[in-house]
Amino acid sequence: MAQRREAxxxxxxxxxxxxxxxxxxxxxxxxxxxxxVLNLRMPVFFCVSGFLFNEVKYRGFLTFLKHRxxxxxxxxxxxxxxxxxxxxxxxxxxxxxxxxxxPLVEIVKGDPATVCQPFWYITCLFxxxxxxxxxxxxxxxxxxxxxxxxxxxxxxxALGYLIPDDVNLGDYLRVWRVEDALLFLPFYAAGNSFRExxxxxxxxxxxxxxxxxxxxxxxxxxxxxxxxxxxxNSRQLWAGLFLAIRIVAGLMVIPAYLCLGKVVxxxxxxxxVVELIVVSGTVYLALQNYFIAxxxxxxxxxxxxxxxxxxxxxxxxxxxxxxxxxWFIDRxxxxxxxKSS
Numbered sequence: 001m002a003q004r005r006e007a008x009x010x011x012x013x014x015x016x017x018x019x020x021x022x023x024x025x026x027x028x029x030x031x032x033x034x035x036x037v038l039n040l041r042m043p044v045f046f047c048v049s050g051f052l053f054n055e056v057k058y059r060g061f062l063t064f065l066k067h068r069x070x071x072x073x074x075x076x077x078x079x080x081x082x083x084x085x086x087x088x089x090x091x092x093x094x095x096x097x098x099x100x101x102x103p104l105v106e107i108v109k110g111d112p113a114t115v116c117q118p119f120w121y122i123t124c125l126f127x128x129x130x131x132x133x134x135x136x137x138x139x140x141x142x143x144x145x146x147x148x149x150x151x152x153x154x155x156x157x158a159l160g161y162l163i164p165d166d167v168n169l170g171d172y173l174r175v176w177r178v179e180d181a182l183l184f185l186p187f188y189a190a191g192n193s194f195r196e197x198x199x200x201x202x203x204x205x206x207x208x209x210x211x212x213x214x215x216x217x218x219x220x221x222x223x224x225x226x227x228x229x230x231x232x233n234s235r236q237l238w239a240g241l242f243l244a245i246r247i248v249a250g251l252m253v254i255p256a257y258l259c260l261g262k263v264v265x266x267x268x269x270x271x272x273v274v275e276l277i278v279v280s281g282t283v284y285l286a287l288q289n290y291f292i293a294x295x296x297x298x299x300x301x302x303x304x305x306x307x308x309x310x311x312x313x314x315x316x317x318x319x320x321x322x323x324x325x326x327w328f329i330d331r332x333x334x335x336x337x338x339k340s341s
Contacts, residue, residue: 012261035225043250050191074338110176280326
């Protein structure tokens with residue numbers, strides 16, 4: 001039986017897609033991007049992915065792997081290789097002496113930074129789901145699973161302090177973004193382990209509950225605003241602290257964010273446009289940077305710097321411009337997304 005579509009979940013996901021586009025749209029506004037957008041976009045994405053994960057429908061690991069490969073790896077390789085072909089054409093027309101095989105190597109390693117940087121999320125999610133599948137084999141869903149994932153994330157962060165300073169552990173775990181999969185695993189576990197709690201949670205539980213949820217979100221944003229400078233600090237201590245704080249802050253803001261999605265859903269109801277954007281999330285991830293770059297070239301990079309309010313306007317425009325492409329793929333080429341017609 002098909003799972004009933006939850007309107008509030010669609011609004012949560014479409015808001016997160018928009019935040020991803022907003023984050024990549026220039027100019028960079030540190031407090032907005034680091035304290036608000038960075039704290040919301042990926043933690044919520046992975047939490048919702050965990051919310052939707054249901055291992056019961058898979059007969060075994062091979063069935064699970066086949067399904068995940070079709071839904072994740074098919075669009076990953078189709079888009080990445082298509083962009084790589086375009087990149088090769090551009091290099092042929094505008095020779096710059098670049099390593100022509102580098103993007104292909106990046107694609108194989110699961111980090112297509114040159115041709116489709118946002119797709120790190122796709123490979124990270126694939127690795128994360130495999131890790132989580134095996135965690136569920138040994139830990140019961142709930143606090144035990146959440147604790148196991150927190151230990152893995154915390155252990156990875158702590159390991160950074162135990163190895164020599166000249167060794168970058170991330171270099172060894174960046175293949176298929178296993179590094180990020182470990183760090184974001186607590187969000188996935190929270191969404192899956194406490195699915196029923198999140199489904200029932202709302203601002204309607206009373207003034208006290210609403211104030212607590214809003215206060216947690218406010219504290220989360222404030223903390224991220226105070227520590228964003230740690231993110232690019234070269235000292236390993238600050239980098240590790242930032243990662244740990246980001247996990248805690250992200251978990252604090254998720255409940256209020258989900259409740260906000262429920263408020264919007266109650267106000268607007270189901271919306272076909274929102275639903276199409278949600279099912280076409282991979283298309284938005286793939287195309288956003290190209291559309292943003294096109295607008296930057298047409299409008300002039302200086303205009304973005306001098307008029308920061310354009311960040312919001314351009315992000316909305318990019319969302320609107322990608323929509324026809326998403327509609328076409330959903331209607332006529334669903335195989336691109338690993339889905340049947």
